[in-house]
Amino acid sequence: MKSLIMNGTDDTPAINFDIASGVFEISGRSLPEEVINFYAPIIDWVEQYALNPKDNSLLKLKLVYFNSASQRYLLEVLNSFEKIIHKGKKVMLEWHYHEDDEEMKEAGEEYQDLVKIPFTFHTY
Numbered sequence: 001m002k003s004l005i006m007n008g009t010d011d012t013p014a015i016n017f018d019i020a021s022g023v024f025e026i027s028g029r030s031l032p033e034e035v036i037n038f039y040a041p042i043i044d045w046v047e048q049y050a051l052n053p054k055d056n057s058l059l060k061l062k063l064v065y066f067n068s069a070s071q072r073y074l075l076e077v078l079n080s081f082e083k084i085i086h087k088g089k090k091v092m093l094e095w096h097y098h099e100d101d102e103e104m105k106e107a108g109e110e111y112q113d114l115v116k117i118p119f120t121f122h123t124y
Contacts, residue, residue: 001052004045012038013063017045022054026077027062027096030070039073046080053084059117062096063104071107078115091117099123 001019008014013028024046032038059081066074084091095108105121112119 001048004042006042013066015042017042017049019049022057023060024057024081025060025062026074027060029064030066030074032070035067035069035073039070039076043073043076043080046077047083050080050083050087053087053089055089057081057084057089057091058094059091060094060096061108064098064101065104066107075111075114078111078117082115082117085116093117093119094122095119096122096124 003019004015004017006012006015008028011029012032013026013030015026017024059078061074078093081091081093095105095111097104097108108119108121
């Protein structure tokens with residue numbers, strides 16, 4: 001399995017899923033026109049990774065903005081990572097947000113309530 005690297009744009013986040021290190025990062029803005037087309041290969045990749053994951057995986061979410069359409073697919077990404085925990089492996093999630101962005105902090109707290117992945121919150 002290869003790492004998944006996608007450059008970010010004004011409307012799509014950068015994806016850096018490094019298979020060797022077990023560190024997976026989504027950063028930037030997420031408001032793609034075709035949200036299904038953007039997130040489907042990411043979800044498929046995580047589903048494949050979940051079949052044979054590393055003992056420890058770290059997901060870093062560093063989003064400055066995401067629209068409501070992206071919100072659903074981000075949850076699907078998190079649900080795919082949650083499957084790794086069900087296999088007895090460890091997954092940690094770092095939620096990064098600007099210290100003045102209360103909405104983004106609250107979004108992270110909402111996701112934290114929806115999935116069984118340990119979260120840590122980091123401001124910048």
